[in-house]
Amino acid sequence: MAHIELKGITKVFGNHAALKNMNIDIADGEFFVLLGQTGAGKTTTLRLIAGLEKPTAGQIFIDGQDVADWGAAERDVALVLQQYSLYPRYTVRENLEFPLKSRIRRVEPAEIKERVDRVAKTLRIEHLLDRKTDRLSGGEMQRVSIGRAIVRKPRVFLMDEPLSALDAKLREALRTELKNLQMNLGATFLFVTHDQIEAMSMGDKIGVLNHGHLVQTGTPQEIYQNPVNTFVARAVGSPPMNLIAGTLAGGEAVASEGCRLPLGNGPATATDGRPLFFGIRPEDLYLDSGAPGEARVHDVENHGVEKIVTLRTSNRELLQATVPARTELEIDEPVRFSWNPEKVVLFDGNSGMSLRHMG
Amino acid sequence: MATAVMTSLDTKSRAASRGMSDIRIRNLFIIPTILFLIVFNIFPLIYSLGYSFTDFRASSNAPANFVGLQNYRELLNDPFIWSNFAITAKYVIVSVTGQVIVGFGTAMLLNRDIPLKGLLTTLLLLPMMLSMAVVGLFWKLLYDPSFGIINYSLGLGSFEWLSNPDMALYAVAITDIWMWSPFVMLLSLAGLSAVPKHLYEAAAIDRAGPFYTFFRITLPLVAPILMIAIIFRTMEAFKTFDLAYILTSQPTTEVISIRLYKMAFQEWQTGRSCALAYIVLIMVLAITNIYVKYLNKVKER
Numbered sequence: 001m002a003h004i005e006l007k008g009i010t011k012v013f014g015n016h017a018a019l020k021n022m023n024i025d026i027a028d029g030e031f032f033v034l035l036g037q038t039g040a041g042k043t044t045t046l047r048l049i050a051g052l053e054k055p056t057a058g059q060i061f062i063d064g065q066d067v068a069d070w071g072a073a074e075r076d077v078a079l080v081l082q083q084y085s086l087y088p089r090y091t092v093r094e095n096l097e098f099p100l101k102s103r104i105r106r107v108e109p110a111e112i113k114e115r116v117d118r119v120a121k122t123l124r125i126e127h128l129l130d131r132k133t134d135r136l137s138g139g140e141m142q143r144v145s146i147g148r149a150i151v152r153k154p155r156v157f158l159m160d161e162p163l164s165a166l167d168a169k170l171r172e173a174l175r176t177e178l179k180n181l182q183m184n185l186g187a188t189f190l191f192v193t194h195d196q197i198e199a200m201s202m203g204d205k206i207g208v209l210n211h212g213h214l215v216q217t218g219t220p221q222e223i224y225q226n227p228v229n230t231f232v233a234r235a236v237g238s239p240p241m242n243l244i245a246g247t248l249a250g251g252e253a254v255a256s257e258g259c260r261l262p263l264g265n266g267p268a269t270a271t272d273g274r275p276l277f278f279g280i281r282p283e284d285l286y287l288d289s290g291a292p293g294e295a296r297v298h299d300v301e302n303h304g305v306e307k308i309v310t311l312r313t314s315n316r317e318l319l320q321a322t323v324p325a326r327t328e329l330e331i332d333e334p335v336r337f338s339w340n341p342e343k344v345v346l347f348d349g350n351s352g353m354s355l356r357h358m359g
Numbered sequence: 360m361a362t363a364v365m366t367s368l369d370t371k372s373r374a375a376s377r378g379m380s381d382i383r384i385r386n387l388f389i390i391p392t393i394l395f396l397i398v399f400n401i402f403p404l405i406y407s408l409g410y411s412f413t414d415f416r417a418s419s420n421a422p423a424n425f426v427g428l429q430n431y432r433e434l435l436n437d438p439f440i441w442s443n444f445a446i447t448a449k450y451v452i453v454s455v456t457g458q459v460i461v462g463f464g465t466a467m468l469l470n471r472d473i474p475l476k477g478l479l480t481t482l483l484l485l486p487m488m489l490s491m492a493v494v495g496l497f498w499k500l501l502y503d504p505s506f507g508i509i510n511y512s513l514g515l516g517s518f519e520w521l522s523n524p525d526m527a528l529y530a531v532a533i534t535d536i537w538m539w540s541p542f543v544m545l546l547s548l549a550g551l552s553a554v555p556k557h558l559y560e561a562a563a564i565d566r567a568g569p570f571y572t573f574f575r576i577t578l579p580l581v582a583p584i585l586m587i588a589i590i591f592r593t594m595e596a597f598k599t600f601d602l603a604y605i606l607t608s609q610p611t612t613e614v615i616s617i618r619l620y621k622m623a624f625q626e627w628q629t630g631r632s633c634a635l636a637y638i639v640l641i642m643v644l645a646i647t648n649i650y651v652k653y654l655n656k657v658k659e660r
Contacts, residue, residue, distance in 0.1 A: 052560050073566035085561040089579050098575070099565035148565070 002063045002155035002188050003028045004049065009058035011044050011212075018044040020212045022058070026205075031182050031189045035199040035235065036209030042192040045209075046158045049190065051075045062155065077156045078149035082165060084141045086133040092144050093129040096120070099152045119151045122181065139170040146178070150185065157182075159191045163198065175202060196236050200224065208232050224281075227345065230352035233279050239308055239320040242285060244278040245349065253278050253344070256315065259293045262341045275349025282308065284343040285321040291338035295319065297329050311337060411633035418627035430634035440635070443618040450528055450603075450614055451596040457536035458592055462543025463585065469544070470551040480548070487541040495605030498534045502606075527609040531602055538602075539595070543588045550584035551577070586654040590647060597643050615639055 004026040011019040019041045026032045034042045047053040049060060051072035060067050067075055086095050096116045100107045107115075120126045123143045128136060136144065142162055149157060162178075163171045179202050182189045193199055199206050200220045207217040208231075216228040227233040233241040246255040253261045255278070287309070295311035298318060307327060311319045321337065329335070346355040369375065374384060411430055415423035434440050469480060486494070501509050502520040510518050520530040554577060562572045600616040613621075619639065623632035 050564055052563065072560075072563040073568075076566070077564065079561070079564045081557060081561070083557060085555070085557040087558060087561075087576060098562075098567070102565065102567045102571050152565070 003061075004156060004188065004190070005061040005064075006045075006049070007059045007061070009045075009048060009060065010056045011041070011048060011053065012056045018212055019048075019055075022212070022214045024207060024214060024217065026188060026190060029186045029188055031179070031191065031202060031204045033199040033203035033206045034190065034192045034209055035194070035196060035206055036192075037194055037235075039211075040209040041212040042194075042209055043160050046079065046160050046190065046192055049075075049156070050077050050079045050158055052079075075156075076154050077158055078152060078154040080142075080145050080149050080157070080159045080162045082161045084145045086136075086141055086144055086148075088133060091130050091132055092120075092125060092136070095133060095144055096129075096147050096151050099148060115151050119147045122150070123147050123177070139166050139174070142166060142174065146181075150181065155188070157187055157189045159189065161193055162191075164193070164195065171198075178202065196238060200236070206236070208235055210235075225343075225345075226354070226356060227279070228354055228357045230277055230279070230347050233345070233347070233354075237281065239282050239322075241279045241281050241345075242319045242321075243347070244280070244317070244319070245275070246278055247273050247276060249273070255293070255313070259313075261292055261339060263344060276355075277347040277349060277352070279345035279347055279354075280339045280343060282320045282322045284340040285319060285337055286339070287321065287323060287327070287335050287337050289336055291336040293337040293339075295335055295337060297331055297333045297335060300329050300331070311335065407633040407636060410630050411637050413630045415630040416627050417629040423630065426630070430631045431638070434631065434635055434638060440615075440618065443613055443615045446528065446611065447597060447614040447616075450532055450599065450612075451593055453529065454532040454535045454539075454596045454599075455589060455592045457532060458540045458543045459585070459589060461536055461540040462588070463547045463581075465540065465544045466547035466551055469548055480545075484541045484545065486538045487545075489538070491538075491601040492605060494534065494538050495602050498530075498537075499606055502530055521607040522609070524609050524611040527607045527612045531599075531606050531612055534602055534606065535596065535599065539592060543585075543592065546584050546588040547581060550581035554580045582657045583654060586650065586657055590650045590654070593650065594643055594647060597646070598639070 004024070006022055006024040009019055009022040010017065022041075022045070024032075024045075034045060036042050044053065048055050049062075051067070051070060051074075054068075062075060087098060090098070093116060096119060097112055100112045100115065116129075117126070120129055123146060125140060125143050125147060128140055128144070133141065133144065142165070146159075146162065159178075163174055166174065175198060178189075178191075191198075191202060203220055205217060206220055206223050208215045208223065210231050216223060216232050218226075223232060223236050227236065227241065230243055233243065244253075244255050246253055248254070248263075249260070251263060253263050253276075255261065261278075293313070295313045297309060298312040299310040301308040301310075302325065304325065306322045306325050307329070309321050309323055309327075309329060311321060313319065319337075323329075347353060348355060348358065410423070412425055412427060413423035414426050414430075465483065469476060469483075473479070499521065501507050504510060504517040504519045504522075507520075509520070510516065519526070521527050558576055558580075559572065562576055567575065598616050599614055600620065603612050603614050604617055604620070606612075615635075616639070619632055619635050622628050622635060
């Protein structure tokens with residue numbers, strides 16, 4: 001198991017910079033999730049750590065050692081790719097044995113068998129061991145490729161959206177399986193995804209990537225409650241955080257469409273009149289007949305346990321709020337809303353930075 | 360799909376206005392080809408089968424007498440014929456093995472990002488496009504003991520490539536390897552570039568060494584297409600004639616097709632040479648069948 005550190009990593013492809021001066025510190029035994037959209041540089045980060053690409057600038061340390069000159073084999077990482085990359089023409093067992101049979105490793109045949117059997121049991125693919133890989137379903141293939149990673153006991157697990165090609169049910173099941181696996185093995189995981197639910201539910205720590213910049217790292221809780229800027233606020237959480245444009249006036253928030261909402265003492269560090277965004281999570285926005293905010297119901301999504309209501313304010317801004325499932329609402333019905341003043345996050349109106357993080 | 364091919368004739372077309380139906384047009388295209396095949400391939404094939412049971416000589420006016428299986432019996436009991444077969448077998452093994460090693464090796468070298476890859480590949484394919492006779496005459500000059508460039512550049516003095524009975528067959532094989540390795544290279548290159556790159560990355564991550572990766576990933580995936588190249592080259596090498604005939608006239612290079620040629624057109628034993636041709640045909644068919652069976656097995660894996 002290992003501790004990984006990236007220092008000032010920059011990677012340029014042609015004239016496109018995939019990663020810009022990135023610093024990440026992944027503690028031993030941590031489940032670290034890199035979250036970002038397509039093209040944000042997630043896969044590039046994994047490939048750099050795995051040794052499949054060389055950084056343009058910066059250093060990578062595994063357990064404190066600079067691994068710049070190490071090949072993929074020496075780094076002793078396991079990489080699970082989105083496209084499975086199982087070896088064709090071999091059975092599941094042969095695929096699982098592959099990393100152990102290499103000359104460099106010299107594992108006894110008895111031990112190979114024992115380790116393959118144990119991994120197959122963990123991933124519940126024992127019944128597939130003698131099957132050819134082209135006769136497996138997507139979920140089975142992905143489990144085999146995860147199996148091929150763990151059979152080796154590598155220092156680090158790198159996973160490149162391993163679940164994104166699977167259907168929803170299976171994805172949920174494997175999500176739990178992977179998280180359990182990581183806890184049982186006590187291994188360092190670097191998991192890449194564009195799915196914020198995966199990030200929130202699996203990660204000990206999340207790093208949010210935007211166009212090659214690591215915008216924020218922190219526990220899922222920190223990222224969720226205290227996003228560093230409006231990008232993170234919108235990227236994490238489903239539905240995303242509401243951003244209401246407005247200014248401060250006498251300790252109250254004045255939204256641009258005119259309504260005044262109360263603010264707690266905590267975030268009131270900004271001066272009056274400065275353009276701001278008020279960030280509020282949907283679950284902290286509530287409907288109340290006596291509340292100051294005015295809006296009409298734009299849309300209602302019933303999720304069973306709750307309803308997500310989209311509100312349309314007088315200047316056609318859309319806000320989302322979660323309400324209990326029993327709340328009956330009609331489309332275009334006028335409602336009044338307010339928020340939990342303690343939970344409001346203030347962002348600078350120009351830079352989008354959170355005022356708390358700007359200090 | 361079949362309906363797309365069998366569309367009927369456009370009623371406004373010129374052919375339709377001349378009163379031709381689509382079946383008639385189809386026949387117009389196919390019948391000449393079939394006639395050509397019958398006259399030049401199938402008829403001689405059957406006719407020569409008939410001759411192979413006679414003592415017919417094309418050089419005399421004597422009528423052909425039916426002799427039954429005598430030609431076959433004598434040919435198969437003739438130690439000289441067997442030595443011709445042995446020479447052919449040796450030639451096939453040396454030449455095809457050489458072509459696979461050189462061709463596959465070149466393909467491995469070319470299967471990466473190198474500057475001028477396209478130009479390089481095209482240039483390497485040139486020998487394959489030359490005429491056999493031209494290649495034979497050229498290499499005869501290259502092999503020349505007194506002024507040949509091969510002896511000059513290798514510093515072999517006046518080493519005799521073609522007049523040395525032990526060396527001549529290898530010299531012919533080397534020429535064949537030079538000429539046909541590009542063919543194996545071309546097919547191998549197609550196979551190699553079809554191996555997904557992420558498999559190599561996965562193997563690198565799995566800490567497989569270069570040899571292990573080659574034997575466990577590259578070779579199994581390229582094997583079917585390489586097999587096809589080997590089938591083609593074996594068949595060609597088995598019936599090789601021009602190269603060996605032009606380069607040398609050593610008895611040690613008398614492959615079966617040269618023997619056949621001499622038997623038919625120098626000794627005028629037409630009936631017997633027909634029988635020999637049939638023996639060769641059956642052998643080539645048998646060998647090809649073994650390969651095809653093996654190819655199917657490789658594909659299944």
